[in-house]
Amino acid sequence: MPSESLEYPTKPYSKVNRYDVRATYALKTIHELVNTCPILHVSFTMPDSPYPMMLPMIGQMGSFARPSADMGDVLELYLHGYVSSRLINLSRGSGSSSGEGQGEGKGEEEAGLPVTVGASHLDGLVLALTPNSHSYNYRSAVLFGRAELVTDEAERLWAMELVTNGVVRDRYRHTRVPPNRAEMQSTSILRVRVAAGSAKIRSGTPSDERADKEDEALLARVWTGVVPVHYTMGTPIPGPYNRVETLPSYLEEFVRDGNEDARAVAAEAAAKVMKGKPKEED
Amino acid sequence: MPSESLEYPTKPYSKVNRYDVRATYALKTIHELVNTCPILHVSFTMPDSPYPMMLPMIGQMGSFARPSADMGDVLELYLHGYVSSRLINLSRGSGSSSGEGQGEGKGEEEAGLPVTVGASHLDGLVLALTPNSHSYNYRSAVLFGRAELVTDEAERLWAMELVTNGVVRDRYRHTRVPPNRAEMQSTSILRVRVAAGSAKIRSGTPSDERADKEDEALLARVWTGVVPVHYTMGTPIPGPYNRVETLPSYLEEFVRDGNEDARAVAAEAAAKVMKGKPKEED
Numbered sequence: 135m136p137s138e139s140l141e142y143p144t145k146p147y148s149k150v151n152r153y154d155v156r157a158t159y160a161l162k163t164i165h166e167l168v169n170t171c172p173i174l175h176v177s178f179t180m181p182d183s184p185y186p187m188m189l190p191m192i193g194q195m196g197s198f199a200r201p202s203a204d205m206g207d208v209l210e211l212y213l214h215g216y217v218s219s220r221l222i223n224l225s226r227g228s229g230s231s232s233g234e235g236q237g238e239g240k241g242e243e244e245a246g247l248p249v250t251v252g253a254s255h256l257d258g259l260v261l262a263l264t265p266n267s268h269s270y271n272y273r274s275a276v277l278f279g280r281a282e283l284v285t286d287e288a289e290r291l292w293a294m295e296l297v298t299n300g301v302v303r304d305r306y307r308h309t310r311v312p313p314n315r316a317e318m319q320s321t322s323i324l325r326v327r328v329a330a331g332s333a334k335i336r337s338g339t340p341s342d343e344r345a346d347k348e349d350e351a352l353l354a355r356v357w358t359g360v361v362p363v364h365y366t367m368g369t370p371i372p373g374p375y376n377r378v379e380t381l382p383s384y385l386e387e388f389v390r391d392g393n394e395d396a397r398a399v400a401a402e403a404a405a406k407v408m409k410g411k412p413k414e415e416d
Numbered sequence: 417m418p419s420e421s422l423e424y425p426t427k428p429y430s431k432v433n434r435y436d437v438r439a440t441y442a443l444k445t446i447h448e449l450v451n452t453c454p455i456l457h458v459s460f461t462m463p464d465s466p467y468p469m470m471l472p473m474i475g476q477m478g479s480f481a482r483p484s485a486d487m488g489d490v491l492e493l494y495l496h497g498y499v500s501s502r503l504i505n506l507s508r509g510s511g512s513s514s515g516e517g518q519g520e521g522k523g524e525e526e527a528g529l530p531v532t533v534g535a536s537h538l539d540g541l542v543l544a545l546t547p548n549s550h551s552y553n554y555r556s557a558v559l560f561g562r563a564e565l566v567t568d569e570a571e572r573l574w575a576m577e578l579v580t581n582g583v584v585r586d587r588y589r590h591t592r593v594p595p596n597r598a599e600m601q602s603t604s605i606l607r608v609r610v611a612a613g614s615a616k617i618r619s620g621t622p623s624d625e626r627a628d629k630e631d632e633a634l635l636a637r638v639w640t641g642v643v644p645v646h647y648t649m650g651t652p653i654p655g656p657y658n659r660v661e662t663l664p665s666y667l668e669e670f671v672r673d674g675n676e677d678a679r680a681v682a683a684e685a686a687a688k689v690m691k692g693k694p695k696e697e698d
Contacts (some may be wrong), residue, residue, distance in 0.1 A: 161581065187532065254472040261655075268584075298629070305547075361652045
């Protein structure tokens, strides 16, 4: 079975209900959206607050057991960066299945803190004839899973390299590695075992109601189309203690390739003919 | 009292614990971060799931009672766009204070669904000598509040204009307005009364440990500095039924000004000398 075909199970909490966007549960699509999203939003319930906590974090999908796994395989999410002490304490303390009682069904009362992770990409502003038909071209993924603190030293090192290179291609080996004892102690990495996930993708040109598209006076007045939107990396700016006069080629190529890819993704999204069922509302 | 000085109360759930970034509770800063963020991540607890729900949504802060209020005033958050039926039903159904019992303290058991809203901006990749000292320049805000469905017709219309113009400056009056009956019926707008909020801002050049900064061989080998990152809007692409041959000036100026602002923000962040307490870890 080709791994591209693997899909996350559709749980009540992960099912996409809107049908004017293309929903997918394919691991490959979801994992790629997560891995190319520079900021993930991680949410989890706090025992003493009616409001979920939300943290912007950095993360990458991967498999420590099988590092050569590809994007369509079963992977874990490794979270790094701004790991709050609250999140770490909760991940550490939620190893038992007792008292959860939220009725998610048997077989899921496992170790780890339940977290929800959002990864959203903006690809364009879709300008239609009416405010209601305005939209974004976008790709967004949500993962649901259990987060646990990674304690194994080899796995921690592997994850630090994974995450560093996930942000800047090939950066890790070009820095002072391995991390020293103090750095290892001050670094927390969470591993999220994924229970479910989904993605929503909207691309293409505007889509207005027929009555508006037949209104000649309106068509003569309102510009419709797509403004592509993408991230751009500017010229790298050397820091105050930089001594490397020429920007290394791996960085130059990373910036150039990243910008070309980003521009192409937004342009392709703008030009695409919308697939999926016809939309009813926006 | 100048409104710039208003701050959100620091609640246990909203307090920023990390100190190597600049934390702020100023309404003005937080509201501006929300209003310039093209995709907000909205999280809320689902009664039948251990995982919080998370939705990418569009939103703007404003005051229907006092439309001329500025960014530093007390404002509500209006959410529009991909309002899920789950979110709407929960907002509708959570008008009572019964059974919440999460101990947030008296005076807060109010109407509306508790939601947490994240607004994050990426301004740059901060490349340091060691993986651990790598960072982002970023600005992120989190709001905590109670969401309710807006039912008043005038407020709904006002919010639709607010949100539309929040995405594309001055777009609303250049489209076919007001929305017709079917459009009004198919549009859901949520108003979030904000209980607390906070923002974190990291800007400036890399910051490495002294021992690494004194390692001549390391300095000779590792490029350090900032890669500015910002959104770019590409050339607007007319849609298949567009008849307006010349891009209207308000759109041309919106794209040009938006791109100039975005580039300037990232460049300024890269150049800034870090304020706040010295960092200990990253």
